[in-house]
Amino acid sequence: MRLAGPLFLATLFCVTWEKVQWNVAGAVGIADILTVLFLAAFAFEWGRPRFPRTTVIVLGIFAALLVVYLIGYFNIETRQSLDQWGKGMVKFVLHFLFLGAGVAYLARRSTLFYWKSVGALTAGLVVNGVYGVLQLLAARAGTNLDQVVLSPLTGGASSINVYGAIGGTTVYRPNALTGDPNHLAVMLCIPLLTLLPLYLRLERGHRLRVPLAAVLGFLVLVMLSTLSRSGLLGLAVGLLVLGIPYRRRLVSRALVVPLGAVTALLVAVIWTHRHYFEVLIRSRIQTGGRSESAHFGVYDFVPQVIHSHPLFGLGLNTFSVYYEFVTGKSNWGPHSFFVALIVETGLVGAVVFLLFLRYLFSRLRAARALGRRLAADGAAIARRVRPLAWGMTAALAGTIAANFFYLTMQFYYFYAFAVLVLALPIVFARRQAA
Numbered sequence: 001m002r003l004a005g006p007l008f009l010a011t012l013f014c015v016t017w018e019k020v021q022w023n024v025a026g027a028v029g030i031a032d033i034l035t036v037l038f039l040a041a042f043a044f045e046w047g048r049p050r051f052p053r054t055t056v057i058v059l060g061i062f063a064a065l066l067v068v069y070l071i072g073y074f075n076i077e078t079r080q081s082l083d084q085w086g087k088g089m090v091k092f093v094l095h096f097l098f099l100g101a102g103v104a105y106l107a108r109r110s111t112l113f114y115w116k117s118v119g120a121l122t123a124g125l126v127v128n129g130v131y132g133v134l135q136l137l138a139a140r141a142g143t144n145l146d147q148v149v150l151s152p153l154t155g156g157a158s159s160i161n162v163y164g165a166i167g168g169t170t171v172y173r174p175n176a177l178t179g180d181p182n183h184l185a186v187m188l189c190i191p192l193l194t195l196l197p198l199y200l201r202l203e204r205g206h207r208l209r210v211p212l213a214a215v216l217g218f219l220v221l222v223m224l225s226t227l228s229r230s231g232l233l234g235l236a237v238g239l240l241v242l243g244i245p246y247r248r249r250l251v252s253r254a255l256v257v258p259l260g261a262v263t264a265l266l267v268a269v270i271w272t273h274r275h276y277f278e279v280l281i282r283s284r285i286q287t288g289g290r291s292e293s294a295h296f297g298v299y300d301f302v303p304q305v306i307h308s309h310p311l312f313g314l315g316l317n318t319f320s321v322y323y324e325f326v327t328g329k330s331n332w333g334p335h336s337f338f339v340a341l342i343v344e345t346g347l348v349g350a351v352v353f354l355l356f357l358r359y360l361f362s363r364l365r366a367a368r369a370l371g372r373r374l375a376a377d378g379a380a381i382a383r384r385v386r387p388l389a390w391g392m393t394a395a396l397a398g399t400i401a402a403n404f405f406y407l408t409m410q411f412y413y414f415y416a417f418a419v420l421v422l423a424l425p426i427v428f429a430r431r432q433a434a
Contacts, residue, residue, distance in 0.1 A: 004045050005113065007038040008105060011098070012120040015416045016128050016187050017177040019150055019158050026087065031412040035098050042101045052107045054363070054422050055100045061356050062096040068349040072312040081318040088317025088344075095415040102419035107426045111381070114420075114427045118388075121416055122191045126215060129222035132176030132184060135160050136225060139172045163227060166279045173227050183411070185231025186402040188223045190417050192216060193238035193395040197387035200249040213258045220262055227284055230406040238398030245390055298339045305343045313346035337403035337410060357400065360421050364393045367425040374428070385428050392421050 011034040014020065021029035051059075069089060076082050106114055131145075138145040139160045146158040161181050163171040173181035199212040223231050243250060270277045301322070305314060314322055319340045342350050371386030395417070403409050 002041075002045055004038060004041040004105060005109070007034060007041050008102065009116060009120040010034050011038050012117055012416050013124040013127075015121065015412045016124055018179040018183065018411070019146065019156075019177050020154060021156065022154055023156065029412075032094065035094050035412070039094075039097055039101055042105055046104070051100075051104050052426060054107070054426060055104045057359065058096065058100045058103060058422065061352065061359070062100065064352045065092070065096075065345075065349065065356075068312055068345055068352060069316045072315045072345060072349070075309050075312060076315040076318065078321060081315055081321045084317045084321055085315045091410070092316065095412065098412075099415045099418055099422070102416070103422045103426070106419065106423035109427070111427055111430075114423065118194070118420060121413075121420070122195065122215070125187060125191050126219070128176045128178065128184065129188070129219055132174035132222055132225065135176060136172055136174045139170075164283075166276050169276065171280060174222070174225055176222075181226035182228045182230050182406045183408055185223045185226040185228030186234055186399065186406055186408045187413055188219050188231060189234040189238060189398040189402060190395045190413070192219050192223070192235060193242065193398055194388070194391040196255075197242060197246060197391040197394075198384065200246060200252065200254060201383055201387045209254075213254075217258050217262045221265075224266070227280070228406075229284060230402045233405070234398035234402030236398075237401035238394035241394040241397045242390060298335050302339060302342050306347070309346060311346045311348050313342065313344045313349060316344050319343050335407070336405055337407035340407055340410070357396075360396060360418060361393070363422050363425055364389050364396065367428070368393070370425050370429055381428065385424075389424060392417075392424065396421065 011031065014030045014034060017030055021027050021032075069085075069092065073085060076085055106117065135145045138148075144159050146160070150156070150158060161173040161175050163173050165171060174184070175181045176184050178184045178187065195212060195216060199209070199216060202209045202212065223235065239250070249255065305322075322343065338350075341353055345353070367389035368386055371382050371389055374382035374385055399409065399414065399417075408414060
């Protein structure tokens with residue numbers, strides 16, 4: 001019995017479930033466990049001496065980043081920084097091994113299995129969203145759903161995010177199975193932007209048309225419930241990208257009708273609680289609060305670190321230690337992936353990672369070109385390949401934009417998404433060859 005396939009799909013399904021973790025020699029999440037099991041099954045079942053060219057390039061990027069991180073090790077000055085560096089290295093190695101193995105695995109599987117992989121990642125985020133809604137309803141009823149459901153399973157403690165109070169009413173921000181409401185919102189950019197072009201290109205009467213519309217509408221509502229500005233920024237940037245090829249379809253009946261239904265529902269809820277939402281919205285659009293200072297203030301650390309350690313930074317995953325040393329605040333992240341990238345890995349590490357992002361965009365460009373060739377050949381699959389490639393392009397651009405003021409690109413889900421991006425032109429190129 002071959003296990004790599006089920007383990008790969010299971011990893012994609014659970015890759016955003018950050019809270020499902022156990023304290024075993026550190027925090028070990030369900031994504032860690034499934035990734036290790038998939039890598040072991042892949043190594044046992046592969047049985048081939050060669051890998052796809054894309055996997056070789058990924059491993060080359062992995063080697064370049066590994067050199068940067070190992071050199072950054074010599075800039076570490078405290079035991080706490082060393083511990084953080086070690087944790088970051090373990091995650092980094094697992095992420096890139098999964099990326100390389102995942103691309104190689106998908107490259108030899110069918111297009112049907114590729115669609116199952118896209119569905120598994122989407123389904124995992126839908127489950128996350130459903131849990132977030134239940135978490136919010138439970139919190140309003142005075143119950144900590146995490147304590148009821150997750151604590152007996154993991155032995156840990158977690159809860160919904162409390163934003164504040166308005167008129168004696170507590171304002172909750174669901175974080176679902178992720179660690180933060182902003183994490184959830186930014187992660188939701190992936191299915192929203194990836195699936196939207198596919199939905200717009202589905203034929204009238206297609207059996208997936210209504211389910212996709214329901215999923216997209218539901219995920220939009222979940223994102224709005226998180227009150228995340230980073231998530232909305234990522235979604236807005238992604239929609240601007242989609243406006244290039246789909247500007248007419250973005251105002252079509254297929255999108256306007258379900259979007260109008262969602263808007264009507266929101267207007268009805270806001271109208272019945274006008275004062276509550278007026279105060280809430282005003283608090284989220286202000287730019288001079290403590291939260292905004294934290295998001296923008298971290299950029300002040302970039303010139304300081306470049307002055308002291310310009311090439312290789314302070315060491316992978318050590319920003320929280322540096323932040324505490326400078327400000328006295330413990331266990332704070334950089335509130336920006338790109339600030340962390342420069343501070344921790346220096347200019348050399350930042351350049352290498354940006355080359356990695358450029359490679360992702362180049363493979364999506366190749367996928368869009370493949371879609372045009374398939375369309376020229378009269379292949380029906382072209383109606384799926386080009387929308388998927390455009391959707392992933394928008395999702396990647398949106399995720400990058402959101403990470404200027406938050407950081408999720410260092411998590412497993414981003415590398416799971418990168419697997420699907422890099423494998424896309426490989427899997428469907430076989431259809432053209434056939």
